[in-house]
Amino acid sequence: MSQIIYVDQQPTTASAPACPRMQVVRKHHVLVRWSHWLNVPILLGLILSGLAIYWASPIYQHKPDPQTGNFDYFADIGIWICAHVPGLHHYSDPPDWIYNHTSLGPGMLGAALRLHWLCAYLFMLNGLVYVTGLVIGGGWRSLLPRRTDLRDAVKMFRFYAGLPFAWLARRTWPHPHFRTKYNPLQRIAYFSVPIAGFLSVATGWAIHKPMQLHWLAAIFGGFDKARIWHFWLLWLFVLFVIPHIVLVLADGWDTLRSMIVGWSAKSGNSEDVHHAD
Amino acid sequence: MPIEGDNAALDPENAQPANAQSATETPADDVLDVKETESLTSGSSSAQQADPGQPDEVEATHAERGPDEPQLTAAAPLPSTEANGNTDEQTEQHEAAPEPVEREAALLENSPSVAVEPDLLPKRTGFFQERPAEKVEVAPQVLRRRTRREVLLFGAGALAALAAGGSLLPQATLNRLGVMHEKKPWPGKEWLLNRALRVDDDVAEALFSQNRLVPTYTKSQITPLKNNYNGATPDPSYIPEWHLQLRGLASGLNVSLSIRNLLTRFQMHDQITRFVCVEGWSAIAWWSGLRFDDLLQAYPPVSQARWIRVESSVNLDPWGNPDPYFVSLDIPTARQPQTLLATHFNGQPLTVGHGAPVRLLVPVKLGLKNVKAVTRITYQKEQPKDYWAERGYSCYDGI
Numbered sequence: 001m002s003q004i005i006y007v008d009q010q011p012t013t014a015s016a017p018a019c020p021r022m023q024v025v026r027k028h029h030v031l032v033r034w035s036h037w038l039n040v041p042i043l044l045g046l047i048l049s050g051l052a053i054y055w056a057s058p059i060y061q062h063k064p065d066p067q068t069g070n071f072d073y074f075a076d077i078g079i080w081i082c083a084h085v086p087g088l089h090h091y092s093d094p095p096d097w098i099y100n101h102t103s104l105g106p107g108m109l110g111a112a113l114r115l116h117w118l119c120a121y122l123f124m125l126n127g128l129v130y131v132t133g134l135v136i137g138g139g140w141r142s143l144l145p146r147r148t149d150l151r152d153a154v155k156m157f158r159f160y161a162g163l164p165f166a167w168l169a170r171r172t173w174p175h176p177h178f179r180t181k182y183n184p185l186q187r188i189a190y191f192s193v194p195i196a197g198f199l200s201v202a203t204g205w206a207i208h209k210p211m212q213l214h215w216l217a218a219i220f221g222g223f224d225k226a227r228i229w230h231f232w233l234l235w236l237f238v239l240f241v242i243p244h245i246v247l248v249l250a251d252g253w254d255t256l257r258s259m260i261v262g263w264s265a266k267s268g269n270s271e272d273v274h275h276a277d
Numbered sequence: 278m279p280i281e282g283d284n285a286a287l288d289p290e291n292a293q294p295a296n297a298q299s300a301t302e303t304p305a306d307d308v309l310d311v312k313e314t315e316s317l318t319s320g321s322s323s324a325q326q327a328d329p330g331q332p333d334e335v336e337a338t339h340a341e342r343g344p345d346e347p348q349l350t351a352a353a354p355l356p357s358t359e360a361n362g363n364t365d366e367q368t369e370q371h372e373a374a375p376e377p378v379e380r381e382a383a384l385l386e387n388s389p390s391v392a393v394e395p396d397l398l399p400k401r402t403g404f405f406q407e408r409p410a411e412k413v414e415v416a417p418q419v420l421r422r423r424t425r426r427e428v429l430l431f432g433a434g435a436l437a438a439l440a441a442g443g444s445l446l447p448q449a450t451l452n453r454l455g456v457m458h459e460k461k462p463w464p465g466k467e468w469l470l471n472r473a474l475r476v477d478d479d480v481a482e483a484l485f486s487q488n489r490l491v492p493t494y495t496k497s498q499i500t501p502l503k504n505n506y507n508g509a510t511p512d513p514s515y516i517p518e519w520h521l522q523l524r525g526l527a528s529g530l531n532v533s534l535s536i537r538n539l540l541t542r543f544q545m546h547d548q549i550t551r552f553v554c555v556e557g558w559s560a561i562a563w564w565s566g567l568r569f570d571d572l573l574q575a576y577p578p579v580s581q582a583r584w585i586r587v588e589s590s591v592n593l594d595p596w597g598n599p600d601p602y603f604v605s606l607d608i609p610t611a612r613q614p615q616t617l618l619a620t621h622f623n624g625q626p627l628t629v630g631h632g633a634p635v636r637l638l639v640p641v642k643l644g645l646k647n648v649k650a651v652t653r654i655t656y657q658k659e660q661p662k663d664y665w666a667e668r669g670y671s672c673y674d675g676i
Contacts, residue, residue, distance in 0.1 A: 022417055025410035037431060041442040048446075057557035104450045109556065110669035111447035118445070118473035141407045180407055210553055211491040211641045211676045212484040218492075223551060223559050261427045263413065263420065 024263040027181070031133025033259055035126045042126060043237060045119035050234060051103035052112035059231055070095040124201055130194070142181040143191045152176070152184035160185075160247075189240060196236050203230040445470065474671045481675030487609045491640045494549045494561045499623070502552060502560035504630030507602075508594040511650065513629045515591045521618075521635060525656030527577045536634045540620060542575070543567035548615055553676055554644040555665075564638050566619035569611040578608070578656030585611055586661035587637050590652045604646045605661040605672055606639065615640050618651065643674040 028036070051074075058072040065071070068079060078097030082088045091097055099106040104115070134140040155176045166173030176183070182190060206217040206226040220226040248255055258264040443451075444466060504510060521539065523532040545565050553559040578585075585606040592602035610616060619638040620627060627633040632649025639646050645665050655661070666672035 020417060021414050022420065024413050024415055024420060026413060027410065033431075037435065038438070040435075041438040045442060045445070053557065057554070100453065104447055105453060108447055108449060110665075111449070113555070113671075114470040114474055114669065115445060115447070117477045118470060121473060121476065138408055141405060144405055144407075181410060207557075209481065209484055209676050210551070210559075212481075212486075212489065214492050223553065227557060257424060257428075260431050261420075261424050263415075263423070264410075265420070 022265060024265050026137075026262060027258040027264045028262050029133040029137025029139055030262060031129050032137060032139060033133075033262055035130035035133060036259055038122075038126050038129075042119050042123045043241075045115055046123060047234060047237075048102070048104050049112040049116040049119065051099065052105060052108050053116060054231065055099050055103065055106050056109045059228055068095055074098060120201070120204060123197070127194075127197055127201070143187060143194075145187060145191055146180075146184070149184040149187060152178065153188055156183050156185035189244070193237070193240050196233055196240075200230065200233045200237075203227075203233065206230075478671050478673035478675070481673050482607075485610065485641060485675050487613050489613075491550055491615055494551070496549065496563065498561050499549060499563055500560045502562045502622075502631075504628075505554065505644070506593075506630065506649065508592065508600055509597045510630055511591045511593050513633070515650070516629070516633055519634055519650075519652070521651060522653040523572075523576050523655075524653065525579050525582055527579050532576055536620070539567060539618065539635065543571050545620070546617060548617070548640075550615060550638075550640040552638075552640065552644055552647070555670065555674075563623050564617060564619045565621035565624070566617035566635070566638060568614060569616040569618055569637075569639075570614060572618065572654075573608075573611060579658075581658045582656035583608060584657055584660050586653075586655040586657060587646075587648045587651055588653050588655075589632075589648050589650045591650045602648060602664050603662060604637075604648055605663045605666070606637075606642075606646060607673070608656075610639060610641060610675070613639075613641055641675055643676055645670070646674055 054074070055072075058074055060073040061071045062073060063071065070076065070079065072095070075095040075098055078099070078101070079094040082091040082094035082097050088097070096106045104112050134143070159173070159176055163173055178184065180187070202216060203220055203226045205213055206220050207223060207230055210217045210223040210226075217223050217226050220229050254265055446454075520533045520535055523534070526532060544567065546568055547563065547565045549561060549563045551559050551561050585608060586603055587606055588601060588603035590599075590601050592600050594600035617638040618635050619632075620635055622628070622631050627636060629650075632651075635651050637646070637648045637651055660672070663672045665674075
């Protein structure tokens with residue numbers, strides 16, 4: 001191994017740069033990259049089927065509405081949308097609107113369960129791939145929170161919150177400096193999301209096998225509470241994904257490319273580059 | 278989980294590859310060797326100096342350097358150029374340091390980085406401490422070529438995942454979305470989805486233990502249980518004529534038991550357990566009845582029997598037409614001591630809505646296996662058909 005490195009080094013050590021060179025840093029291990037992108041279809045499948053399963057027995061219910069007969073708070077969102085969005089006033093079944101647009105649809109429990117199990121097993125396998133990539137590539141160290149993170153995250157949050165206004169006012173709005181791979185806000189997000197993924201799997205098993213794994217359900221406060229956990233973890237993912245996409249697109253091609261190619265041309269962590277979430 | 282020595286991570290010196298190398302336990306004379314005969318030994322010494330925490334990365338650099346990318350060179354194993362780059366970058370970073378805390382930390386640990394031969398002062402980095410990103414020097418066209426290749430590869434993967442994932446959606450959803458309208462479903466679709474169900478059933482079966490009891494509750498924890506007859510609730514006129522028929526017995530006889538037989542010949546057991554529906558709701562309810570295991574002991578099944586078909590002939594569909602209900606049940610589950618043929622609910626004989634006079638109560642299965650108004654039990658070798666498995670649900674249904 002050392003021999004080959006030695007041989008390959010010759011051109012650079014011996015002769016001055018013959019062709020222009022640039023420095024890139026290895027940012028993401030190949031397994032991390034693959035598992036990252038595989039999460040897109042898997043999470044989409046889990047959410048679409050998960051909400052179709054939720055339809056069968058909503059957690060949040062009220063007394064049936066005398067007009068629509070609806071008792072599901074989540075379906076109320078669809079009813080409200082149909083009543084207030086122009087062009088939807090004649091939607092055939094307003095209580096179904098939200099399930100028709102966020103899930104496989106109402107009344108599809110059997111099909112939704114099959115898809116949910118398939119995606120759930122793939123999600124767990126993918127989680128293993130991700131963790132393997134983190135360990136092999138050593139990337140896990142960059143995700144660990146620091147003692148200063150909470151204070152610095154506020155600083156980052158202020159930066160993001162003020163950025164659009166500074167842009168409108170044509171004022172300079174300097175990015176806070178951090179000498180780490182991720183800024184504190186990113187670090188909090190990237191540290192929490194795998195934990196949320198783990199909790200989703202754990203609560204999923206708790207409500208999937210509440211008898212054989214009753215101890216697991218008990219950890220989350222019993223079967224019914226584990227369902228509530230599982231439901232809100234979904235919204236935590238949604239809450240993460242939206243700014244994640246917005247900030248990556250705002251941050252530019254290098255950040256997006258680094259999750260595809262693995263290399264970032266923004267070498268050195270100290271540069272005041274806009275690290276996206 | 279705050280990390281000790283956090284400020285040290287902010288120290289510019291630590292962020293430099295050359296110093297990361299110095300953290301290794303390279304023997305001092307080895308380093309001196311390098312200084313003396315630099316060009317000759319740089320190859321081998323760089324391998325020794327490479328961070329032992331990241332041997333895989335060195336290998337990876339190596340493996341990825343295919344014959345088509347000869348320009349690519351790892352920057353890390355170049356002690357001499359690194360050292361120069363170092364000082365440049367350090368000054369930059371000192372200027373850039375925005376935080377008084379960071380600057381302080383930088384100043385505190387500054388002195389070793391000024392030393393001419395930092396390699397002589399081995400320095401440990403914490404196990405949890407962030408390591409500097411591995412730098413690779415590369416010609417711009419290599420980056421472009423690699424980007425093109427990877428974007429195409431990942432793009433093809435994304436399209437394939439989209440097509441495969443989209444075709445896995447239920448036909449009703451696809452129809453509603455207006456895609457694949459009249460098209461025949463992809464032949465592997467059913468297979469793959471059924472396979473996922475089967476794997477899940479196998480997992481459930483592996484988790485099951487005949488001797489493991491499910492949690493029981495107190496009377497104060499009881500919650501209401503609705504009449505969840507899938508169709509219409511049957512007319513109670515079947516009750517006076519009701520008999521439980523047993524088929525597939527070792528004796529070869531067909532046995533018919535009345536409710537009086539069951540109540541007098543078998544010991545009654547009370548239990549307050551959770552009843553979980555596939556839809557997601559659950560209820561804690563107080564049941565009494567005879568153990569299925571006791572029935573199996575009293576009327577042993579044929580020796581090769583592995584399965585039980587439990588059916589109710591009085592079940593109705595939503596329009597009130599006869600719709601016999603049947604489920605498959607494995608014998609180990611029937612032998613679990615909390616599997617009852619329940620005759621009482623909340624201390625009272627079962628009502629029609631809860632499956633009078635006898636229902637199957639199997640807490641280790643989904644509610645849909647808990648057949649109401651059981652009329653026949655058949656022991657058999659092959660796995661029997663299952664009402665809900667025929668409608669796209671799983672068939673083992675262990676929870």
